[in-house]
Amino acid sequence: MKDLQSSERILKILASQKRLYILLYLQKNGSATVNEIAKAIGFKHQATSKHLRLLALTKMVKMKKRGLFVTYRLSLEQAPLVKQVLRSL
Secondary structure (H helix, E strand, O other), rough: OOOHHHHHHHHHHOOOOHHHHHHHHHHHHHHHHHHHHHHHHHOHHHHHHHHHHHHOOOOEEEEEEOEEEEEEEEEOOOOHHHHHHHOOO
């Protein structure tokens, strides 16, 4: 039952096209700040930040604070389901 709930939560997060764009951007570019991601994919800073927080809560991305800036990168601890989805895009 726990695996099913976990998969459901992951699939709900991945159901957003905006979050998929963010994950693909990080997959291609390694790490980036919210501003870099927002500018590259054409989203507003606030929306990008919100999506990154959700991705961080579900351990799909890692965040690292450097002074005033926070950089994001794909997490090495991603669930196999996430890796499979990213490979298929």
